Amino acid sequence: RTSGNSTSKSFKVVVWRGVVYEYKYLKSRFYITMFSGTRIQLALALLCGGCAHAFNPSPQFRTSKARVLRATPTMPMGPKEDSRRDWFSSVAVTIGAASIGFSPSSVHAAAPVDFGAVRADIAKLVAADPDKGPTLVRLAWHSSGTYDKIQKDGGSFGGTIRFKEELVHGANAGLNKAVTWLEPIHKKSKGLSYADLYTLAGVVAIKEMKGPEIGWRAGRVDALKADAVTPDGRLPAADKGSPEATATGLRQVFNRMGFDDKEIVALSGAHALGRCHPDASGYTGPWTPTPTTFNNAYYLLLTNLKWTPKQWDGPFQYEDPSGKLMMLPSDLLLTSDAGFKPYTEMYAKNEGAFFKTSRPRSPFFEGGRQGDEDGTRTRTNTKTYATKASAAD
Numbered sequence: 001r002t003s004g005n006s007t008s009k010s011f012k013v014v015v016w017r018g019v020v021y022e023y024k025y026l027k028s029r030f031y032i033t034m035f036s037g038t039r040i041q042l043a044l045a046l047l048c049g050g051c052a053h054a055f056n057p058s059p060q061f062r063t064s065k066a067r068v069l070r071a072t073p074t075m076p077m078g079p080k081e082d083s084r085r086d087w088f089s090s091v092a093v094t095i096g097a098a099s100i101g102f103s104p105s106s107v108h109a110a111a112p113v114d115f116g117a118v119r120a121d122i123a124k125l126v127a128a129d130p131d132k133g134p135t136l137v138r139l140a141w142h143s144s145g146t147y148d149k150i151q152k153d154g155g156s157f158g159g160t161i162r163f164k165e166e167l168v169h170g171a172n173a174g175l176n177k178a179v180t181w182l183e184p185i186h187k188k189s190k191g192l193s194y195a196d197l198y199t200l201a202g203v204v205a206i207k208e209m210k211g212p213e214i215g216w217r218a219g220r221v222d223a224l225k226a227d228a229v230t231p232d233g234r235l236p237a238a239d240k241g242s243p244e245a246t247a248t249g250l251r252q253v254f255n256r257m258g259f260d261d262k263e264i265v266a267l268s269g270a271h272a273l274g275r276c277h278p279d280a281s282g283y284t285g286p287w288t289p290t291p292t293t294f295n296n297a298y299y300l301l302l303t304n305l306k307w308t309p310k311q312w313d314g315p316f317q318y319e320d321p322s323g324k325l326m327m328l329p330s331d332l333l334l335t336s337d338a339g340f341k342p343y344t345e346m347y348a349k350n351e352g353a354f355f356k357t358s359r360p361r362s363p364f365f366e367g368g369r370q371g372d373e374d375g376t377r378t379r380t381n382t383k384t385y386a387t388k389a390s391a392a393d
Contacts, residue, residue, distance in 0.1 A: 134274030140202020
């Protein structure tokens with residue numbers, strides 16, 4: 001895009017397999033910035049005179065990780081600046097791609113993602129089969145729930161739940177179906193990362209199921225390899241053997257992501273949606289009689305019905321007097337633990353308070369992501385990426 005700065009004539013972003021290349025044309029120079037495993041900044045200074053062409057890092061972009069490239073390309077001669085600029089673009093991208101082993105012929109400029117269209121496609125998916133809505137929320141939650149604020153890894157940034165290495169984690173049983181449902185939308189939307197798609201799917205599904213508008217921003221970059229998958233066991237367990245151990249386990253998992261007791265109770269409210277399946281979690285039954293509607297019924301039922309242990313051959317769970325609804329040990333814990341109980345009662349009495357807690361731009365879906373409102377995203381761990389999102393949503 002053209003800049004108002006007379007020294008900066010153009011700016012482009014190229015994405016190849018989730019790696020972002022940023023290159024700028026400054027007078028007679030192109031500067032490439034690549035963001036992959038570690039931040040590598042290359043400045044390609046191309047002399048426009050037509051004979052010798054030296055490639056050196058600009059002092060403006062030089063870092064300890066910068067590498068100097070030297071080459072003697074064949075530049076088209078002619079008076080038109082546009083032809084030279086086009087040549088510079090192809091050379092810059094070719095060298096940037098080749099330096100990390102990618103085929104330059106496959107590198108292409110990423111078109112802006114139409115997130116409005118993506119939202120519409122997800123909404124159609126839920127409208128066609130409302131039972132898919134809760135599963136999409138679960139996909140977004142499990143994609144995000146591996147974040148560790150201390151180690152600065154995991155979370156939604158990377159879209160790693162698409163890898164079989166993460167899908168086989170015990171808590172993710174059955175989510176391969178949701179990944180498959182979203183694949184046509186990903187193929188249709190050029191430049192859309194899986195990481196953005198999975199989290200946006202959860203946001204749209206909640207809205208389509210009469211829930212609040214959850215804040216969401218674009219800009220996640222997909223991890224390239226399965227080695228970015230975090231170890232199994234980062235998601236909360238429904239039963240640790242005792243109420244005390246289960247409460248400790250919940251806090252360990254959610255505190256690791258930066259959440260307090262109030263937010264733990266609010267996130268648990270997503271159990272208003274969906275049901276448990278014996279072939280997935282091992283448990284069975286829905287939490288509420290309206291499993292495709294996002295509301296505060298979970299809290300109302302939790303605090304007003306009598307829950308007793310279910311007599312069956314499966315894992316320990318509770319059932320209501322009708323035997324049609326269920327609760328997990330971690331659910332009942334919210335009515336007895338001194339830290340959780342006040343918020344459970346508050347949300348049971350006031351659905352608006354529950355929605356208000358859920359409505360702001362959710363740090364949960366952005367686990368591990370930092371950035372400003374216009375879509376710029378950075379990560380500060382050893383797998384640093386940065387991208388200027390084509391659309392902030």
